[in-house]
Amino acid sequence: MLPLSRTDVPLGLHGKHDNALIYVRYFARRYLVLGVTGLVLFFLLLRILYVGRDVRPSPISDGNPSSRWPGRRLPPLYGQYHQYEHQLPQHHWDAPSHESEPKFFWIPGHSRGSGWGNIFQEVLLNAYLSHKANRAFVFYNYTWNDDGSDYSDYNGKPIPSRIPLSALIRGPIVGAPWPAGDPAPLAISEEYWHHVCGAKRRVIPRAEVHDHLPSWYVSDITKGWLDKLSTVDDQCVEAGSDGGPPYNWVTFGEKDAMTDVWPDFARSPVLTHLAWSPLVELGFDNNREVFAPTTVLEPPLSSIPATAPSAERYSMLPGLLVLHIRRGDYEGHCAHLARWSSSYLAFNALQGLPDRFAPPPGGQLGREHPGERADLHGALFPERAADRAQGGGGRARGGGAGAEPGACVCDDERRGRVGRGAQGGAEGHGRVDERGEQQGPGAELGAEVFIGNGWSSLTGNIVLMRQANGFRPESTRFW
Template sequence: MSSLPLILKVPASRKSPGERLPPLYGQYRQYEHRLPQHRWNAPSRASDPRYFWVAAYSRGSGWGNVMQEVLLNAHLSYKANRAFVFYNYTWNDDGSDYSNYNGKPIPSRVPLSALIRGPMIGESWPEDVSAPLSISEEYYHHVCKKNRRVIPRAEVHDPLPTWFASDIMKGWLDKLASVDDRTFGDKDGMRDLWPEFRHSPVLTHFAYSHLVELAFDTNREVFSPTAVLEPPLTSIPFTPSTRTAERYTELPGLLVLHVRRGDYEGHCAHLARWSSSYLAFNTLPELPDRFDPPPGGSWGHNTPENVQVYMRHCFPTVEQIIARVEEVVRLDAARGLQNVYVMTNGAAKWVDGLKAALRATGRWKNVASSRDLVLNREQKYVAQAVDMLIGQRAQVLVGNGTSGR
């Protein structure tokens, strides 16, 4: 989901008899509006927190890219001791309810509470953390109609000595510390903050929404059949003290493959032309899979041999996927693997061919893909998050290093 969509000006009240349009997640929007820190009818007070709103947050991007941005922006706000202003997962913001993606209607905006939980969307911080509660974008516009300070991106970024994430983070923290009014800034793709970010309560106390966890529970026997009775994930309470690592424990025996298809082929060719490296967190030094762009290319052009190297990493064939899996299963970390799940947006016929090839190796007890999940009407439009939860709990995950998901 990277190209700009066509816009459907289709108010829900005008749909044709019998027409089934996507849900608009009204109950989740109501939940966000009713957060106790949203004092809609109360006057502002001197004790109200200062806010941080990222005006130019991503639109029209896949959920993986947006999720990374939300977490990083929330971490910056936490470090600055400001109330983070969270926003919708937005495909377009022209005011229409629906957009057209691949000839089908999708919601133009999905409330974040339909996808995730935790302090970044207004829930309580852990007891040992003192930080203002996050607020919704709608409440921010309500409470800060006039008293705003705009910080242009260039004002912070132009003086920076480098583009490393540590310098970007320090630049914004210094700037935010120097102003007293409620503030919003411009977006930026902050990169490798991992040594610090991994310990942030924004990340350590993050969870997926009840809607996503319910889809996980419903489909558990599809992607990782249980050997013994385990309580459903949705039956385990999520509290401010719940740690992400404790809630989403490893599923022994599960291998997850992330296989992008569709229009991603053109994106991979573009990456090859510009000799791009892996994306963001995929470059962390502790990850076992490294990728150094092969030499021989020029600015905007690459050799046919190098293009094939990129395609093997970015848009592999079925044969290349099977070969990579055979390499992975020989690793010590892969001992005991018996189930394989393919996260993919591939066409049904192509996915069936990949699953048949995996079964033909005789190695797997269970082979499934995203297309095998049974999802209700609301879960269908947050399916990327369902896949991400499954991948997060895998014993071994083979991702696509050029993708944000």
């Protein structure tokens, strides 16, 4: 160890202090301090540069989530799917310049804190708008809240605060290639958008477009934004969040909002090449024998190439009847719908569907019509499920199945197979086995007959994909 002062210097072999040695020790100590300081500064600089490059949000600890929800199993956070999105080949994190990359479109005011059915409808239309504008869609997490926490509380239960979109769906919406011959740029993640566009984004205020629209129909909103985007050449364009996203609950609640745009939307690769994630399809494969037994030569859904169109991927499951019964919060929701004379949602009022709902005449917006709540109650609640499932009134017949179908009841609390020729309604299926809890949405998409709820966004998304995949309209019914 180097001496720290002259008095610390021991007597050498010559029996006197060596002044030359003192100077050597002095300079060695000085340069040692300078060297250590330089190394510290060097690593700090690397850290700053790294953080500037990689803007993925780091999880913020919730403290101890297990103590917040004692006795409950915490759901997964799907970190591997975040990592997959981060590593998409169109993300050139280390490129010295991004000028040669395509034009992007980001919608930061997208909805949060709502059910997946509502969010999914918005994601589809946001991606459709980006594709029409020939801009790369900036996809984002399914977000319950964005306060940085890992978990949120939903009616006393822990749920992930955000779920990567690739854990739920796959296809061009989440960065996969568009079908052959489609020159549209590949979608990018929100994190990559911030990496590339943080300092050079062009914000278009929502009001600048929506204040001049003739209606809140999808066709008018889409045309308004396309006209505006055609006048902007910036690489990084952002839809201002003043007033919310381009498509919101007002549009989705209007029965005629999809009418004009539907033929073009149905042909868009946003729908024709949409698929559920491998995680979801694995749940379907693991449980298919419960509700739709396969033949020996029938391959599992997860073995079909990812590039296969949705119509080939989710083909008909002969003899299967699927019922979607919404439960839990519809007592209060029924009163709300009656006050606003609500008809079926936009996705449940597509052309050709045989079932319609017309509110009783004479209603006033904001005030419940005396007869409408009774009509709505009959359509919303499962008391007449048995009649519909057996084809009562001619409503559930029309799927073309001559034999009695198997049935799968999907509700807010549990899902599973009723069995061949089911005679019971929503409460007639008894306990559902554990595997039935994991059933994937492929059953609803491929059912020979599907009966759902005209005011449900979950039903609406199933209806949308069935229609786009070429299922006969009369095979899709409402209570």
